[in-house]
Amino acid sequence: MRSGLALTAGLLAGLWLDARRRTNRAERVHPPSGHFMSVGDTRLHYLDHGPADGGSPADGGATPMVFLHGNGTTADDWALSLLDKAARNRRCVCFDRPGHGYSEATPRRDAGPAAQAALLRAATRKLGLERPIIVGHSLAGAVALAWALDFPEEIGGLVILSAFTHPTPRLDFLPMMGPAIPAAGPLLSHTVLPPLDRLILPALMRRIFEPNPVPPSYDELPPDFLLRPTQLEAAAAQLAALIPGVAAMAPRYSEIRCPMAVVAGREDRIVDPHAHAVQLHNAVAGSTLHLLAETGHMPHHARPDAVMAAIERVERAIKTVPAHAAS
Structure with a gap:
């Protein structure tokens, strides 16, 4: 029995060291490309593109935008899709959400959409952005909605992409919550999960993008960078907090008054557009619904022009609504 325990301990130690080595190498290959700031006790990394002063919507200037990426990826997801196009004439800030990319994780009690929204x-x-358009993809769509509900006077509009917005049962979430298990989670995320996740990551990426191909640009994100133990733990904690978070918010969606576009792929394999996008659109008066044919969970990659059209529609709507009327 002692030999078995010693073998197990040795195996775990080897996996722990391998995860640390791979993390260090991934961070050398993919260093931070943006800026850092501290908000309270949390250090955040963000990309800041476009003109610093594009004017205000009231005087005809372009509305600043904040982009929030989905779970398990980073702000680079926007840089690899439509950030350059969006930032041609407006300031665009893309945050690494807490625990992702180079942003520090927050305590587990702050993993829910509302706490993330308050921090961001x-x-x-x-950063001095006034009444920006918030663009939230997938899990971050719930963060954007929490932002609009809790701070309605401080945002100009919403663009919600492929978002999980209602508390539908998801048994497939359970295996991904392993790193959020108290005590055992960090051990798993530093040992057995990274090599297992490396095996399934290619198939998972194909499923996330289906029926569209995974873009070649995604090769710029090293798999080991996305599978760092701290990011696995943050993603798991935020996924565990997602369903309770949207359950609390969903009855309030009718309170949203700012211009909003809801965008989803009809062929989304990750989030059912009829259970989420359509229901959200029905709950928010004046919102527009954009269901994109032959498009999956990543419309900003597969259909960037359609997503930009939705963004620009929200921007035009903002300019016709006085700031006090949207709050």
Whole structure:
């Protein structure tokens, strides 16, 4: 029995060291490309593109935008899709959400959409962005909705992409929550999960993008960078907090008054557009619904022009609504 325990301990130690080595190498290959700021005790990494002063919507200037990426990826997801196009004439800030990319994780009690929204709202205010359009993809769509509900006077509009917005049962979430298990989670995320996740990551990426191909640009994101133990733990904690978070928010969606576009792929294999996008659109008066044919969970990659058209539609709507009327 002692030999078995010693073998297990040795195996775990080897896996732990391998995860640390791979993390260090991935961070050398893919260093931070943006800026850092501190909000309270949390250090955030963000990309800041476009003109610093494009004017205000009230005087005809372009509305600033904040982009929030989905779970398990980073702000690079926007840089690899439509950020350059969006930032041609407006300031665009893309945050690494807490625990992702080079942003520090927050305590597990702050993993829910509302707590993330409060943190990122404070960061946005610190950067001087006034009433931006918030673009949230997938899990971050719930963060964007929490932002609009809790700080309605501080945002100009919403663009919600492929978002999980209602508390539908998801048994497939359970295996991904392993790193969020108290005590055992960090051990798993530093040992057995990274090599297992490396095996399934190619198939998972294909499923996320289906029926569209995974874009070649995604090769710029090293798999080991996305599978760092701290990011696995943050993604698991935020996934575990997602369904309770949207359950609390869904009855309030009718309170949203700002211009909003809801965008989803008809062929989304990850989030059912009829259970989420359509239901959200029905709950928010004046919102527009854009269901894209032959498009999966990543419309900003597969159909960037359609997503930009939705963004520009929200921007035009903002300019016709006085700031006090949207709050």
